[in-house]
Structures are given as C-alpha cells and as structure tokens.
Amino acid sequence: MRLLPLALLAAFATPLFAQPVSQRGPMTKPADLPAAPRAEQRPHSYERHGVTVQDNYAWLRDSSYPVVDDADVLNYLKAENAYFEAAMAPHQPLIETLFQEMRGRIKEDDASVPVKDGDWLYWWAFDTGAQYRKWFRRPAAGGEARVIYDEPREAEGKEYFRLGAMTISPDGRRAAILVDDDGSERFALKIRDLATGQDVETVTEVGIGEPVWTADSQGVVYTEVNENWRSYRARLHRLGRPPAEDRTLYEETENIAFSVGVGKTQDRRWIVIQTGENSSNETRLVPADNPEAAPILVAARRPDIQYSIDSAHGKLWILTNDDHINFRIAEADPARPGEWRTVIAGSDEVYLRGISSFRDHLVISERVNGLDQVRLRAYDGSEERVPFREASYTASPAGNAEYAPAAYRLSYSSMVTPPTVYDYHPADDRLEVLKVQEIPSGYDPSQYVTERLMIPSRDGKLVPVSLVHRRGFERNGQAPLFLYAYGAYGYAVPPAFNANRLSLVDRGYTVAIAHIRGGDDLGYGWYLQGKLNQRTNTFNDFVDVAKGLIEQRYTSAGRIAISGGSAGGELMGAVVNSDPELWGAVVADVPFVDVVNTMLDDTLPLTPGEWNEWGNPITDAQAFRYMLSYSPYDNVRAQAYPPMFITGGLNDPRVTYWEPAKWNARLRELRTDNNLQLMKINMGAGHGGQSGRWSALREVAESYAFMLTQNAGGTGAR
Numbered sequence: 085m086r087l088l089p090l091a092l093l094a095a096f097a098t099p100l101f102a103q104p105v106s107q108r109g110p111m112t113k114p115a116d117l118p119a120a121p122r123a124e125q126r127p128h129s130y131e132r133h134g135v136t137v138q139d140n141y142a143w144l145r146d147s148s149y150p151v152v153d154d155a156d157v158l159n160y161l162k163a164e165n166a167y168f169e170a171a172m173a174p175h176q177p178l179i180e181t182l183f184q185e186m187r188g189r190i191k192e193d194d195a196s197v198p199v200k201d202g203d204w205l206y207w208w209a210f211d212t213g214a215q216y217r218k219w220f221r222r223p224a225a226g227g228e229a230r231v232i233y234d235e236p237r238e239a240e241g242k243e244y245f246r247l248g249a250m251t252i253s254p255d256g257r258r259a260a261i262l263v264d265d266d267g268s269e270r271f272a273l274k275i276r277d278l279a280t281g282q283d284v285e286t287v288t289e290v291g292i293g294e295p296v297w298t299a300d301s302q303g304v305v306y307t308e309v310n311e312n313w314r315s316y317r318a319r320l321h322r323l324g325r326p327p328a329e330d331r332t333l334y335e336e337t338e339n340i341a342f343s344v345g346v347g348k349t350q351d352r353r354w355i356v357i358q359t360g361e362n363s364s365n366e367t368r369l370v371p372a373d374n375p376e377a378a379p380i381l382v383a384a385r386r387p388d389i390q391y392s393i394d395s396a397h398g399k400l401w402i403l404t405n406d407d408h409i410n411f412r413i414a415e416a417d418p419a420r421p422g423e424w425r426t427v428i429a430g431s432d433e434v435y436l437r438g439i440s441s442f443r444d445h446l447v448i449s450e451r452v453n454g455l456d457q458v459r460l461r462a463y464d465g466s467e468e469r470v471p472f473r474e475a476s477y478t479a480s481p482a483g484n485a486e487y488a489p490a491a492y493r494l495s496y497s498s499m500v501t502p503p504t505v506y507d508y509h510p511a512d513d514r515l516e517v518l519k520v521q522e523i524p525s526g527y528d529p530s531q532y533v534t535e536r537l538m539i540p541s542r543d544g545k546l547v548p549v550s551l552v553h554r555r556g557f558e559r560n561g562q563a564p565l566f567l568y569a570y571g572a573y574g575y576a577v578p579p580a581f582n583a584n585r586l587s588l589v590d591r592g593y594t595v596a597i598a599h600i601r602g603g604d605d606l607g608y609g610w611y612l613q614g615k616l617n618q619r620t621n622t623f624n625d626f627v628d629v630a631k632g633l634i635e636q637r638y639t640s641a642g643r644i645a646i647s648g649g650s651a652g653g654e655l656m657g658a659v660v661n662s663d664p665e666l667w668g669a670v671v672a673d674v675p676f677v678d679v680v681n682t683m684l685d686d687t688l689p690l691t692p693g694e695w696n697e698w699g700n701p702i703t704d705a706q707a708f709r710y711m712l713s714y715s716p717y718d719n720v721r722a723q724a725y726p727p728m729f730i731t732g733g734l735n736d737p738r739v740t741y742w743e744p745a746k747w748n749a750r751l752r753e754l755r756t757d758n759n760l761q762l763m764k765i766n767m768g769a770g771h772g773g774q775s776g777r778w779s780a781l782r783e784v785a786e787s788y789a790f791m792l793t794q795n796a797g798g799t800g801a802r
Contacts, residue, residue, distance in 0.1 A: 117171055120761065121163040123749035124156075132684065133705035135712065139681065141746040150268070152734055152741070161734070161745065164763045171762055175789050182587065182785035182792075187778070188525040189583035197505045197518045199493070200224055201485040204256055215239065215776030219250065232259065232278050239776070243768040249294040252278075253301040254352075258323075260287075260295040260304045266768065267735040269313070273306055275323065287321045287330070296348045296355050299373040305333065305346050305355050313689035313737040315343040318357045320375050333357060334368060334379055341692035342385075348372065349395035350440050351487050354418075356393055362573065363388050363696045369421070382421040396441035396487075397463065401427075403439050409608050411436040413448070428461070435607040440481060443488035445510065447481050451576075454548050454605050456480060458494060460510055470508050470515070474498045476536045476550055478578035491516065497580040499534040499552040499595075502527070523583055531555050532589065534579070539632035541625045545613075548599040548606065549629055550579035551638075554589055564668070564795060565594045565639035567630055571602035571622040572651035573697065574611035584784060594638050600625035602651075616699050617707070620714055623658040630666050641666050645791040649673030650739055657716025657747065660725055667726040668795035671787045674732055678743040679715035680708070689737045717743070720750045724757035727794035729787060733766045741765055760794055 125140040146154040172179065195209035205224050208217040216235030222228060239245035248262035248271045259278055262271035273291035274283040288308055292315050295306040303322045307315045317335035321327060334357045336342045342365075347356040355370040357379060364387055368379035382393060382400070391404035400416040408430020416424050428436065428448075434457075438449035448459040456479045458470040472479055477498040482505075484493050491507035494515075502521035509516060533555050538546040557563070566588060570577050577597050585595050599605035602614025602622040614622040630644055646667050648656045653675020660670055676682070683701050686692050699707030712718055728751065732744035748763040755761070764786075 118167070120752060121160060121167055122752060123160050123745075125753070132701065133708050135709065137680065137712070137718070139746075141749045142681075144745045144749065145740070145742040149740070150735075150737075161741070161765045161767070164745075164748065165765060165767070168762045168764045171760060172786065172789065175793055178792065179782070179785045179789045182789055183782050185525075185587055186584045186781055186785060189523050189527075189586065190777070190781075191522045191524055194522070197483070197493075199483045199485050200489075201252070202254070202256065204252075206252070206485075210777075211236070215778050216245065216247075232281075233261065233276075238263065245776070248292070251295055251297060253297045254299060255301040257301065258284075260297065260306070262291050262293075262295070267733055267766070269737050270309060273304075275304070285321075285323065285327075287327050288319075293345050294347070296346050296372075298355070298375045299352070303375055305357075305370075305375060307344050307346055309689075312687060314340065314693070315345060318344050318346050331376065333370060333375070334359065339692075340686070341695060343693055349393070350442060351395050353395050354393075358392075360385070360390070361693045361696055363390065365390055367391065367393050369393070369418070380418070380421060382416075383424075392439075394439055394441040396443065396446075401439055401441045401446060403436060405430075405608065409612075410434065411608070413439060413446070432607075435604070437604075440484065442484070442492075445492075447484070447492060449480055451605070451607070454599065456578075458492075458508075460492070468510065468513065470494065471513070472496065474501065474534075476534055476579045477501070478580050493518075497578070499550060499579050499581060500529045500532045502529075502581050502583070521581070521583070527583070527586065533557070536579075537632075537636075539629050541621070541628045543621070543624075545601070545621075545625070547601075547625045547629055549633070550597045550599065551594055552585075552589060553594040554592070557592075557594065559637040561634070561637040561640045562643075563592050563594060563639055564643045564645065565596060565633060566645045566647070566791075567596045567598060567626075567633070568647055568652075569598040569600050569626050569629075569655060570648065570652040571598075571600040571614055571626065571655050573602075574604040574608065576603040576605040584788075588788075594633075596629070596633060596638075598626050598629040600629070615697055617710055619698070619710070620658075623655060623662065623714065626655060627659055627663050627666065630663075634666075642668050643795065645669045645671075645795045647671040647673070647787070647791075649675070651676050653677060653739070653744075654679065654716060658714055658719075660728070661716060661719045661721070664723060664725050669791040670726050670728045671791060672728065672730050672744070673787075674736060674739045675716070675730065675744055675747065676739050677716040677747040680711050680718055682740075682743065683711060688740065717747045717750060720747070720754050722754050722756055725751060725755045725759060725761070727759040727790070728761045729790040730761075730763040731766070731783075731787075732763070734768070760790075762790065 126143045128142040129136055129138045146152045146157050192212040193210055196207045198205040198207040203224055204221045206221045208219050210217055214236050216239050218231050219233040220229050221232050242265050244267050246264045248264055250259050250261045252259050259276045261276055262273050264271045271291045272289050273287040275285040276283050290308050291306050292309050293307045295304045303320055305320050307318050310316050318333045319330045320333055321330045336344050336359045341361045342359045344359045355372050357368045358365055364385050366385040367382045370379050371377050389406050391402050394401045400418055402414045402424055403411055405411045410430050412426055412430040413428040414424035414426050435451040440447045445460040445462055450457045461467045479496045482493055482495040491509045494506045494508055497503045505519040507516040535551045537549040539549055541547050600622050601610055604611040644667055653672040656670055656672040657677040683698055701708035701711050730744045730748050732741045734741050
C-alpha cells in the first residue's frame with residue numbers, strides 16, 4: 085500500500101504569517117537563483133496495445149536498482165538537491181521560525197499512557213531534546229521502572245533509524261525487535277534478553293510486519309520479504325536454533341500479488357497467517373501452543389471478498405464483505421471454520437470496519453454518516469455505543485492488549501480537540517480521561533471553529549469536507565486556504581487535530597480536508613467509486629471541493645495551497661495538470677506519478693499487489709488507455725503550472741525515487757511559466773522521509789516555508 089503515515093501527519097503542519105493577505109500576489113523564483121538543473125532527454129519509447137509511449141527520462145531509473153550507483157543519475161539528483169538548498173537559503177530564518185514554533189507546541193518529555201499486559205505496565209517516553217523514544221516497563225503490582233529499549237542509543241551514529249516493531253514474549257523475558265537503518269523497509273529481526281539488554285539472536289535481515297510469539301515463549305512467527313520487497317512467507321523460529329532451520333508455515337506461491345502477514349487473536353489462542361491483496365484474502369490459523377501443527381484454512385480466497393478473524397469463547401468472529409458492501413459480522417466453530425452464521429447483518433447506513441473479541445464484549449469499529457463510532461456488543465446480544473459529543477471527530481480503540489481488560493482504551497481527536505486517551509467503563513457508561521495532548525506554548529480551543537460541509541461533485545455526489553478556522557473568520561473570498569486529501573486504498577483521512585496548523589489558522593487560513601472518493605469515509609462503496617476504472621472521480625472530487633469552497637467564499641482561485649503524499653501525490657499531479665489556475669502552491673511528497681510505467685513493471689515491489697487498485701495495463705488494453713489518460717507524468721503539457729515542491733527518497737521501496745525525478749524533469753521541460761519548482765531527494769531515507777521527530781519536523785517546516793513564500797494567498801514571513 086502506498087500509504088505515507090509521516091506525510092499524512094505532516095500534511096497539516098502550517099506556516100507562519102505576519103502581513104495582511106492583500107499585500108502579496110504570486111511570487112516567481114528569485115532573480116539571482118542559478119538556472120535550474122535540466123535532465124538530459126534520451127529518446128526512449130515503447131508500444132503497448134497499439135499505443136506508442138514516449139519516455140525520454142526513463143534513464144533516471146538506475147538499471148542496477150535497488151543499488152543506485154549510476155553516476156549520471158546521482159549527479160542529477162545531487163544537482164536538484166543543491167538547487168533546492170540554493171532556492172531555500174534566503175528562507176532559512178523563516179524555516180527556523182516555523183520549526184521553533186512547531187517544536188514549541190510539542191511536549192519534549194512527552195510520555196504515553198501505560199498499557200497493562202499481564203504482570204507488566206508498558207509505556208514510552210522522550211527525554212527533553214531527544215529525537216527518539218525510550219521504552220519502559222514496571223511490574224503492574226508496583227515496583228521500579230526500567231528501560232527495556234533505548235532508541236536514542238540504538239540510533240546513535242545512524243543517518244536513519246526506525247523501530248518497526250517490538251513484541252514481548254508471554255513470559256516477559258524477551259523481546260522480538262525489528263529495526264530498519266536505511267529506510268528500505270527491510271528490517272533486521274533480533275531477539276533481546278530483557279534482563280541483560282543484549283541481543284542474543286539475529287533471526288533475519290529482511291523481516292517486515294510484527295512478529296508473534298508462541299504460547300511457550302520459545303518461538304517467534306515472522307514474515308520476510310523477497311528480493312522484490314514482497315512479504316511472501318511466514319516462518320517459525322525456535323530460540324537457540326540456527327535460522328537456517330526455521331520452518332516455513334506458509335509461503336505464497338499461487339499469486340505474486342498476495343502479501344503474507346501474521347498476527348494473533350485477542351484471546352491469544354491462535355496465530356493468524358493471512359495472505360491477500362487490496363480486495364481479497366484468505367486466512368490460516370495455527371494453535372499458539374502448537375505452532376508446528378498444520379495450518380487450518382478458514383475460507384479459500386475469492387475475488388473481491390475480504391475477511392478478518394478474531395477468537396473468543398471457543399468461537400471465531402469474522403468480519404466480511406461476502407454478502408454486503410459494508411460488511412457483516414459472523415461467527416463460526418473452529419472445527420468448521422468456513423461455516424459462517426450472521427451475528428450482525430450488513431447495512432447501507434452502518435459501515436462495519438473492525439472487530440476485536442474480548443472476554444465481555446465484541447468491540448466494533450464502525451462509521452455512520454462518515455463519523456467514527458465504537459460499539460460494544462455483549463455476547464448475550466445487548467449493545468451500547470460509546471458516547472462522543474462533538475459534531476465531527478475521529479475515534480477508535482487503541483492499546484487494548486489484554487483479553488479481559490477492566491476498561492476499554494480509546495483514542496479520540498477532532499480538528500479543535502487535541503488527541504485524547506480515554507478508558508471507557510461500560511458498567512457505568514463513563515469515559516475517563518487519561519491524557520490530553522499538552523500544547524506547552526498554549527492553546528485555547530474556544531478560539532477555533534470546526535465545520536463539516538457537503539459539497540457536490542460534478543456527478544452530483546456530495547463530498548464531505550472538514551474545516552477548521554479561527555472564530556470570527558469572515559468569508560469574503562480573500563483569505564488563503566490549505567486543502568488536503570489522500571483518496572486511495574480506502575483510507576479515510578480523519579478530521580483530527582494537529583498542533584502545527586495553528587500557525588496557519590491563527591493567521592487567517594482555513595484548513596480543509598476533502599473526504600474524496602477513493603477513501604472509505606462514506607462506506608466501502610465510497611472507496612470503490614475511486615479505484616480502477618472510476619479513478620478519476622477522486623481527482624474530480626478534489627477539484628470540485630476547491631471550486632465549491634471558492635463559491636462559498638472561503639477563498640479564491642490562486643489562493644489555495646494543496647498537499648498530498650504517495651497516492652495523494654498522484655492526486656496532486658493529476659489536479660495540477662487539469663486545473664493549474666486554482667492552486668497557489670503545491671507540495672507533492674513521494675508522489676506516485678509515473679503510474680503507467682510502474683503498473684507495467686511486475687518486477688517492482690508493489691505492482692502485482694496493486695493491479696486490483698489501479699488496473700493491470702499489461703493484460704487489459706482498456707485499463708492501459710484509462711491509466712494513460714490520467715497518469716500525471718504522461719499528461720504534463722505545455723502550460724503554466726503553480727509553484728511546486730516535490731520530494732522523494734532514494735531508498736523508498738513504495739514509490740521509487742525515479743517517479744518524482746522523472747516527473748520533475750518533464751515539468752521543467754514543458755512548463756511555460758517562471759514559477760519556482762523544487763525537488764528534494766532524501767539520499768539516505770525512504771518513503772517516510774527522515775527519521776527522528778525533530779528531523780521530520782524540520783522537513784515539515786521546509787515544505788510550509790515553501791508554501792508560505794509561494795502561495796498567492798500567503799502573507800509574508802517574520
């Protein structure tokens with residue numbers, strides 16, 4: 085999945101303004117800036133389905149990838165990075181101002197709410213000034229806290245560091261830890277002795293996902309990626325044995341589009357092995373106390389049918405879309421796992437999204453009218469919903485490690501309410517506040533207003549839009565606006581709080597999230613209407629939301645700054661081709677823009693697994709032509725474009741570095757204006773940009789300094 089968590093979080097970071105909006109118009113690049121790099125055009129073309137495609141920048145893909153050592157390629161990327169540095173050099177004071185303001189809203193010694201798991205309480209905490217967390221635990225019955233993993237020490241001397249997973253053995257003695265130190269998302273899996281703090285075994289160098297311990301704490305089930313970065317098998321490692329002897333519990337050999345993952349049921353009875361892609365899957369169960377037993381197939385894969393499994397009270401609990409687009413919940417006997425009996429039928433009004441089966445309740449995540457709900461269903465059939473009071477918000481279960489918790493842990497946020505951790509006590513229908521994100525520099529929620537609009541797209545569909553602005557904001561069409569969306573894979577961008585955007589809202593901006601098709605905001609059908617041969621609905625929705633906000637006088641054309649990452653970067657590429665005059669500034673993070681070429685290449689890591697998302701242009705002529713009609717790289721043309729800032733990562737296995745590089749080169753070749761265009765390629769990172777909270781925050785400050793200085797709605801800087 086081309087999901088960009090860091091970019092999705094960073095997308096709401098915002099710049100600092102000082103002057104009235106009317107004092108500025110569009111800015112061009114500085115007169116003393118050196119000439120932008122120009123990638124050489126090397127004629128290259130190919131023919132598919134009777135169509136000839138010209139691709140003169142194909143050479144930017146290093147033929148030795150994933151090793152990138154072609155001198156011409158590296159020299160071009162370095163030249164673009166140098167140009168970025170030169171263009172942003174005059175704005176370093178602004179970047180520093182933004183960085184310090186954003187940093188001032190972060191509690192530097194922040195800590196999570198402890199989570200009880202068996203005999204222990206677990207949590208993380210930052211030291212003041214630290215880039216990375218430390219992980220702690222102490223006995224639940226009382227006792228001294230102890231560091232069990234020190235990320236700052238582990239990251240020392242490394243350009244990139246990411247803790248991918250840390251799972252504790254049932255006896256509490258060891259941890260299975262995955263670490264990536266170059267952004268390639270190939271994780272080293274090591275076993276650490278928590279008494280000594282030493283790693284005692286290296287299981288694999290190409291792990292991914294979250295490993296699962298066996299019930300006896302003597303084994304770990306994990307997944308590995310192959311040379312194409314596809315998670316293709318689940319293996320069992322017994323402690324003390326050579327990894328070469330690890331047993332393969334399941335390997336996907338039937339369909340290269342399917343990826344393998346592992347998990348464990350809430351009652352910890354079963355290890356779950358799932359294989360699937362974006363629209364279908366199948367699941368096998370292995371007893372956690374007998375992991376070498378033959379895996380039990382729950383139900384064979386079927387096209388466009390998805391299901392997930394949990395376990396409680398000797399039954400399997402299944403969430404599936406086999407007879408309703410918005411899913412149903414069923415139960416089954418593990419002895420006859422394919423015989424499903426409906427417990428909660430599918431509904432046009434209620435979109436069932438997830439279940440966890442605890443001792444006392446099924447905890448159900450669902451969405452009604454586009455808003456998150458958490459429903460508790462007792463096993464006698466009685467139900468209740470957790471009460472949430474705001475008109476627009478996001479809420480979900482979070483941090484419920486045990487099978488029989490005293491209360492259910494929830495996370496909550498809205499565009500004006502900072503992230504809040506609750507315990508919900510069903511016996512007295514009570515939400516207990518455990519933590520509210522602290523804003524050290526100060527925050528008064530009464531000074532902000534959040535709205536939810538429904539704006540018609542060109543085909544009549546009403547698109548939800550979440551907004552936040554300062555109380556007293558005047559809709560006169562003169563204010564700048566920041567518009568964000570993602571629009572793919574069924575990911576619904578939550579109407580959540582982000583402290584960084586206060587800099588923007590406090591200075592007259594409205595921040596808007598367009599809940600466009602391609603996400604599942606209004607149900608699974610909302611997602612289906614933005615994929616495959618309906619993909620352009622996503623782009624049309626975004627454009628029509630912008631036009632609707634202009635009509636309602638929240639802003640005007642040319643005063644809208646937009647941003648999107650990964651598949652959201654594809655969105656950016658499509659809308660700058662179709663409606664460039666609407667946008668004042670564009671930030672495209674690790675953008676998936678070379679759609680046709682990527683989907684034609686089945687050797688790339690994600691391509692086969694994404695044909696059900698985008699279409700397979702290798703075998704389907706209609707899919708090829710449709711994809712070619714919107715692919716941002718293939719549709720750049722001679723016209724004026726807004727100011728643009730494009731990012732990428734040299735080690736990114738999701739959106740390979742040459743996608744933004746080729747797109748950037750073609751834009752430079754064909755654009756007819758003098759607006760600033762920048763590209764920055766992280767030479768030592770991957771899909772999520774730099775690691776470490778301050779390094780990542782500085783990249784946010786760079787992006788928003790670019791938007792501040794380029795957007796026609798911007799107002800200068802101090």
